[in-house]
Amino acid sequence: MGSWWNSRISSTKLLWVIVVCMVVVVFIGVKKSNWVVAEGTVSFERRPVVVEGGGEVAEGPSGGYLLNSSYPPLAMEDEMDVELPVVAKEDDLNVTLSGSDVFVSANQADAVLPVDRRINRKYTSLDKLEARLGRVRAAIKEAESGNRTHDPNYVPDGPVYWNAASFHRSYLEMEKQFKVFVYEEGEPPIFHNGPCKSIYSMEGNFIYHMETTKFRARNPEKAHTFFLPMSTTMMVRFIFERDPNIDHWRPMKQTVKDYIDLVGSKYPFWNRSLGADHFNVACHDWGPELSKAVPYLFKNSIRALCNANTSEGFNPSKDVSIPEILLPDGTTRGILNGPSPRNRPFLAFFAGGVHGPIRPILLEHWQDKDPDMQVHKYLPKGVSYIGLLRQSKYCISPSGYEVASPRMVEALYTGCVPVLIKDHYVAPFSDVLNWKSFAVILSVEDIPNLKNILTGISTRQYLRMQRRGKQVRRHFVVNYPPKRYDVFHMILHSVWLRRLNIRIQGVVDS
16 A cells, blocks of 8 residues: 555656646747747837838939839939938937848947837837838839729829829828828918918918818827928028128028927927928928038938929938929919910920029020020010910920929920920929920030920920820919819828838837
């Protein structure tokens, strides 16, 4: 009896030893699995912002594209000039550039991030927002080979677009999802205001429509981008210091800096991305210079500029080129449409003041030299500027002191084929629109041979470009209220594309 009982006790002990060993083995396996997850979390959290680029010059695509092989043209990563956030405790942020499966530290330092060993992470509103944007990117990428979505208003099609199907899907996704938070700080006339009648009219028009549009988000946590409603034109009008003995840039730049400091201290969003998901609109020539008041505004933010001059720091991978539109009475009344392209007696037309390096060359070769080439410094008394636009097959748009000019839009408005003669210029919406399909793009060296070039374009090709110009005009028309696919929505879509090209994610707290 005793021997049997002792044997039973020994077996029980052995069984418990085996059970304990199995528990230890399982625990070690689970712990090791947790370590692997933690390491993966660190890698993931070290790239809260991935900048992939965007944009292209007027000449057309030559490199990679967003999401797929044909839409829209993008700059290569090594061509970008984006200053990204540095690992900093106060920013709770670390950002890296995205390469092909390689992530390089933005500050080129061995930054140490807190290791998150939690398995069940609570996803933030930003995480969810970025996840939805990821699905949008996938949908746009698939649009080219998929069935076209029905659109009762307008379905983009034809060679005026780099990829009509992808643009259409991107636009529809923008309408469904895009939300913009408009900062309410600041008072008119510098903020929340702008001109609506001059050649700088796009500033005031966009600010006004942005504050009343359905795209405006009242909850900043649900916003994809953040709009800074400040007007460069109004700063020049009310703050510009005209005393030649005083630095006239200083008070305007200080205003910009103070404003960014204000929104940065009041809200977490500017510091979260160092401005990469913020944008402003400026049509005055001095917009690019004033953005230098804050380094991150210049290098990181999405600047929507009429003066889209790459020699002055315009970066197509993140900035947006917008059209300069002259609205004499604040509307397009009386300046749309023109006669049949076959009933236009003049080959080409230009009239404008002599400033900048290009216009003097144009006037030297063509002013009053040929009746087919209506090139004037000043129009004769009683001659209608709009009338000559409508009587001309081609309308010349040379740069002045700055690259922007309302002439290219005036040409589209009146059914005239634009002739662009500009250096370092990124044409509006050129990540979507193929300007070469509806405009003639020349270099300064072509000016002496201008008539031969234009007469060398066959009648068939001219009619084709003129017809395409009429098609693309809808994207440049100013409407009250805005209509789908018009200039307001195209500017917004350009910002939407830039936002799709970045990924923002905060570091998990330790």
